[in-house]
Amino acid sequence: MASTLTSSLSSKTSLFESSFHGTPVVSSPPSIRLQPVKAAASQNNSLSVSMSALTPSYDLQSFKFDPIKESIVSREMTRRYMTDMITYADTDVVVVGAGSAGLSCAYELSKNPSVRVAIIEQSVSPGGGAWLGGQLFSAMVVRKPAHLFLNELGIDYDEQENYVVIKHAALFTSTIMSKLLARPNVKLFNAVAAEDLIVKEGRVGGVVTNWALVSMNHDTQSCMDPNVMEAKVVVSSCGHDGPFGATGVKRLKSIGMIDSVPGMKALDMNTAEDAIVRLTREIVPGMIVTGMEVAEIDGAPRMGPTFGAMMISGQKAAHLALKSLGLPNALDGSFVGKSNPELMLAAADSAEIAEA
Numbered sequence: 001m002a003s004t005l006t007s008s009l010s011s012k013t014s015l016f017e018s019s020f021h022g023t024p025v026v027s028s029p030p031s032i033r034l035q036p037v038k039a040a041a042s043q044n045n046s047l048s049v050s051m052s053a054l055t056p057s058y059d060l061q062s063f064k065f066d067p068i069k070e071s072i073v074s075r076e077m078t079r080r081y082m083t084d085m086i087t088y089a090d091t092d093v094v095v096v097g098a099g100s101a102g103l104s105c106a107y108e109l110s111k112n113p114s115v116r117v118a119i120i121e122q123s124v125s126p127g128g129g130a131w132l133g134g135q136l137f138s139a140m141v142v143r144k145p146a147h148l149f150l151n152e153l154g155i156d157y158d159e160q161e162n163y164v165v166i167k168h169a170a171l172f173t174s175t176i177m178s179k180l181l182a183r184p185n186v187k188l189f190n191a192v193a194a195e196d197l198i199v200k201e202g203r204v205g206g207v208v209t210n211w212a213l214v215s216m217n218h219d220t221q222s223c224m225d226p227n228v229m230e231a232k233v234v235v236s237s238c239g240h241d242g243p244f245g246a247t248g249v250k251r252l253k254s255i256g257m258i259d260s261v262p263g264m265k266a267l268d269m270n271t272a273e274d275a276i277v278r279l280t281r282e283i284v285p286g287m288i289v290t291g292m293e294v295a296e297i298d299g300a301p302r303m304g305p306t307f308g309a310m311m312i313s314g315q316k317a318a319h320l321a322l323k324s325l326g327l328p329n330a331l332d333g334s335f336v337g338k339s340n341p342e343l344m345l346a347a348a349d350s351a352e353i354a355e356a
Contacts, residue, residue, distance in 0.1 A: 084187045085227075088118040093321050094207050094231040095119045096194045096248060099128025100307055101291025102237035103176050104149070104314025109321060110183045112328075117186045118229060122193040122212040127173040128239060134305025140169035143273065146308030149315065153179065163306075172307070195226050197234070197251055197287070204286035206230035233286060233321045237314065240264055240292035240302065249289060249297040257284050264295035264302045272303035280313045282320055290317035 098121035196208035236248030
């Protein structure tokens with residue numbers, strides 16, 4: 001009986017190990033430090049576990065919040081949000097859609113502290129499909145060399161020969177959002193929909209916005225006019241077609257700025273990811289298309305549950321936007337990949353000297 005159980009366990013272990021290669025993601029448990037404690041006169045020598053790192057710095061048995069007036073809570077939220085609306089009513093770049101491509105684009109743009117970035121996301125929770133892998137699985141597959149972007153973000157992964165695997169897609173999404181939204185030149189307007197584009201003299205000059213719930217209920221009310229947000233560059237990352245997807249390029253077609261939106265073709269990962277990055281571009285003056293919306297406008301294959309193209313397409317869109325703004329960027333070689341504006345300016349000066 002015992003030998004049978006041992007054999008069974010051994011075979012199960014082999015089964016799991018046989019499909020696992022590379023460097024596993026290691027989750028480190030909280031550090032518990034053992035310290036010798038000097039014995040009191042009436043006590044024997046003993047060891048005590050130091051739990052200072054695990055114990056809150058307040059009393060959980062008699063916790064009490066500082067008092068506040070309810071009106072203060074309302075005023076703080078309203079004042080700060082309205083200040084953001086005033087600040088970003090005329091901004092540098094508006095990114096429409098906070099999925100993996102849009103977040104990667106905004107993250108790359110925000111490295112330059114002089115660039116103000118507004119992100120419009122119709123969902124309450126940004127992230128798009130990047131909270132999970134395919135078919136509601138949790139792992140996220142990223143093909144090399146896009147893993148270098150994960151290295152920059154500091155995200156652990158299991159490394160295979162040609163790809164890496166993040167143990168849960170939410171690690172990517174939550175990490176990039178936490179780093180991005182902490183930057184002072186970025187504002188996420190979630191639960192806000194981009195209903196239309198501002199177009200002047202053949203150039204996209206911003207977006208028409210409304211509360212997402214208002215946009216979904218236009219047919220149930222008499223009149224709910226939108227708001228506007230002007231921008232020097234609009235980056236459309238609305239994703240592939242669906243209830244709210246590909247809205248940017250579909251609107252361009254409906255107003256005659258592009259001829260067709262053929263829609264994405266059937267899945268081919270190897271063709272799709274390269275095509276999405278390669279075809280990320282300024283599709284009309286003032287508007288850059290990135291992510292799966294690229295597949296919609298170019299009839300490229302869908303890529304399925306692999307996410308590297310979303311990240312790199314977003315990065316490329318950011319540098320296209322920087323180029324449009326006349327700022328250092330990786331496309332003309334003047335960008336040095338640092339968030340320090342002095343280094344970026346030095347790179348731009350060096351490029352000018354080299355040209356002279």
